[in-house]
Amino acid sequence: MQKSPIIPVKQFKNHENVYQGRLNDVDVIFTKNIDIGQSVYGERLVKDEKGQEFREWNPHRSKMCAYLKKGGKEFQFTKDMVILYLGASSGTTVSHLSDIIIGGRIYCIEFSARSIRELVQRLGNRNNIIPILADATQPGQYRSLIPELVDLVYQDVAQPEQAKLLIDNMRMFLKPGGWFYIAIKARSIDVSQDPGIIFKRQEKVLERAGCQIAETKDITPFSDDHVMIVGVHENN
Numbered sequence: 001m002q003k004s005p006i007i008p009v010k011q012f013k014n015h016e017n018v019y020q021g022r023l024n025d026v027d028v029i030f031t032k033n034i035d036i037g038q039s040v041y042g043e044r045l046v047k048d049e050k051g052q053e054f055r056e057w058n059p060h061r062s063k064m065c066a067y068l069k070k071g072g073k074e075f076q077f078t079k080d081m082v083i084l085y086l087g088a089s090s091g092t093t094v095s096h097l098s099d100i101i102i103g104g105r106i107y108c109i110e111f112s113a114r115s116i117r118e119l120v121q122r123l124g125n126r127n128n129i130i131p132i133l134a135d136a137t138q139p140g141q142y143r144s145l146i147p148e149l150v151d152l153v154y155q156d157v158a159q160p161e162q163a164k165l166l167i168d169n170m171r172m173f174l175k176p177g178g179w180f181y182i183a184i185k186a187r188s189i190d191v192s193q194d195p196g197i198i199f200k201r202q203e204k205v206l207e208r209a210g211c212q213i214a215e216t217k218d219i220t221p222f223s224d225d226h227v228m229i230v231g232v233h234e235n236n
């Protein structure tokens, strides 16, 4: 096994449990690895001079990291929070959020059996992950598996009707005034429409459902044709 390089690492902005350093002359964002020695998706591991281990957070693989790299202002994750994550796939972004919200929990909804199997294989040592094989358009079907209200809903499903799917889940599971992050891909909604119009329309759907949008951030070139919308839902 290759030895992790030792580099200076410091906190990224004032974001809890997010770090930065320079690796091969490039600025890199890291999270502190809670599953020591394990790389989840091929990301590089480094150590600081105290011997603490960090995992590179790749903005080309994770839209949340792309949002931070593009200067996204809202970082609403804290170390004990409970998250509902819709579209967990095989756990790339989930793994970094798991490093960040160490004492909390992430309920991971994913409808591909293959992806969730991979997620379980990769993240099985982490005790703050709860994988759920389910369709996020049917929140009633997993209601009994989530016996608490959550602090934040994160959604990245790349499907038409994304905003509606988010709203239905927030109404069922999110604490009033809780935060949401939604990665929206214009082409998944309508290939023929101008992306700017599509994003505005999704914002309107969210606002009509009682959301206050704090920021809409274009996350190209890390994810083409995508924005991250961040805001608060008043649960009306």
Ligand SMILES: C[S@@+](CC[C@H](N)C(=O)[O-])C[C@H]1O[C@@H](n2cnc3c(N)ncnc32)[C@H](O)[C@@H]1O
Residues within 6 Å of the ligand: 061, 062, 063, 086, 087, 088, 089, 090, 091, 092, 093, 094, 109, 110, 111, 112, 115, 134, 135, 136, 137, 156, 157, 158, 159
């Ligand atoms: C773009 S990938 C998510 C990548 C992941 N969020 C990450 O950053 O690591 C979208 C995922 O959403 C899942 N998905 C799409 N529609 C879904 C639905 N209705 N219910 C649950 N999962 C869904 C897909 O199977 C796919 O794994």
